[in-house]
Amino acid sequence: MLKQQRDLMLDTRGRDAMRKAGQANAALMDHIRPHIKAGVATIEIDNLVQQWTKENGHRPATLGYQGYPKNCCISINEVICHGIPDERVLVDGDIVNVDITTVVDGWHGDQSETFLIGEVTEDKRRVTQAAFDCMHLAIEAITPGCNVATIGQAIVPEAEERGFSVVREYVGHGLGRQFHLDPTIPHFPNRQSRIDRLMPGMCFTIEPMINVGSRYTRLDKNDGWTVRTKDGQASAQFEHSVLMTEDGPEILTQTVDGPKKGHQF
Template sequence: MHFGTQKLKLKEPQRDRMRAACSFNAQVLDMVRSRLQPGVTTEEIDNWVHTYTLDHGHTPACLGYLGFPKSCCTSVNDVICHGIPGPYRLQEGDIVNIDLTSIVDGWHGDQSETFLIGEVSDEARQVTQCSFDALYAAIDALQPNCRISEIGKAIVAVARQFKFSVVQEYVGHGLGRQFHQEPSIPHYPTPESRLQRLAPGICFTIEPMINVGGRNTTLDRGDGWTVRTKDGTLSAQFEHTILMTEDGPEILTLTADGPQKGHQF
C-alpha cells in the first residue's frame, strides 16, 4: 500500500466526521452478515456492498483505488488479503474475510471481519479466534502516547500462544481524509514502531493477518492484488479503525450484530 505523508491529529469536529464514516461502514458489514450463507458468490457480496453504499449516498473507497476493480475485498481460506470478488461460491467449511472501506462526506471508515461459513474445521476456527483475540489484545495494550510497537508486541504474543504466524508485509495505517496515511501500524515490533507514539487525535487501523503455517506470502501475478499464504495454509484477519483519545483508544467501527470483545467462535 502507498501511504500519504499526512499524520493528522483530529480535533473534535473532525473526530465526529470519522465516527460517522466508521459507523456507516459497520452498518454495511452488518448488512452483509445478514445475507451471508453457503452458495453465495463473492461477486454477490461485492454487489451488495456497492449498491448499499451508493443507495445511502456514500462511496466505496476500494473501487478504483490504485486500480482495484471492486468495491470490497473478499479473501477466502488461504487468501490473506486483497481478494478480488468474482464467481467463486462460498462453500460449507470456508472462512472468508470481508474488508470494507466507505467514504462518508470525505472521511474514511475501514474494517474487516473473518466469517465462518457453516461448520468449519477446528483449524479454521482457531486461526479465526487467534486473529480476533490478537486484535483486541492490541487494542487493550493502547494508551495515550504509547509506542506503536505495543500493538505488534501484543499481536505476536497471542499468535505464539496459538502457534500461528503473523504476516509482516501488510500493515495497518493512519486513516482520515486519505485512505492510507501515516503512521504505519506493523503487527510485529519494528525499530521504527518503537520510536513512534500514538498521540491523542491520531486515527489508525489495526488489522492482524494470522497464518496457520508460515508467515510468508505470495502475490498473484495474474491479477496483481490477491495475496495468499506461500504454503497454502489458512489465514484470518480482523480489523478495526481506532481513534486515540485523551482517555485512551476508541473503537470507531463496532458493529451492532458482530462479535464483541471476548467472543468465542
C-alpha cells in the same frame, strides 16, 4: 512533538467526522452479514456493498483505488488479503474475510471480519479466534502517547503461543481524509514502530493477519492483488478503525450484530 505527528491529530470536528464514517461502515457490515453464507457468490456480496453504499450517498474507497476493480475485498481460506470478488461461490467449510471501506463526506471508515461458513476445521476456527483475540488484545494494550510497537508486542506472543504466525508484509495504517496515512501500523514490533507514537486525535487501523502455517506470503502475479499464504494454509484477519483519545482507544467501527470483545467462535 514532530510537526508530522501534529498534522495527524484530529480536532473535535475531525474526530466526529471519523466517528460518523466508522458508524456508517459498521452499518454496512451488518447489512451484508446475513448474506455471507454457503451458496452465495462473492460478487453478489460486492454488489450488495455497492448498492448500499450508493443508496446512502457514500462511496466505496477500494473501487478504482490504484486500479482495484471492486467495491470490497473478499479473501477465502488461504487468501490473506485483497481477494477480488468474482463468481466463486462460498461453500461449507470456508472461512472468508470481508474487508470494506466507506468514504463518508470525505472521511474513511475501514474494517474487516472473518466469517465461518458452516462447519469448518478446528485449525480454521482456532486461527479465526486468534486473529479476533489478537486485534482486541492490541486495542486494549495501547494508551495515549504509547509507541506503535505496543501493538505488535501484544499480538506476536499471543499468536505464537497458539501455534500461529503473524504476517509482516501487510500492515495497518493511519486513516482520515485519505485511505492510507502515517503512521504505518505493523502487527509485529520493528525499529520504526518503536519510534512512532499514537497521540490523542490520531486515527488508524489495527488489522492483524494470522496464518495457520508460516508467515510468508505470495502475491498473485495474474491479478496483481490477491495475496495468499506461501504454504497454502489458512489465514484469518479482523480489523477495526480506532481513534486514540485523551482517555484511551475508541473503536469507531463496532457493529451492532457482529462479534464483540470476548466472543467465542
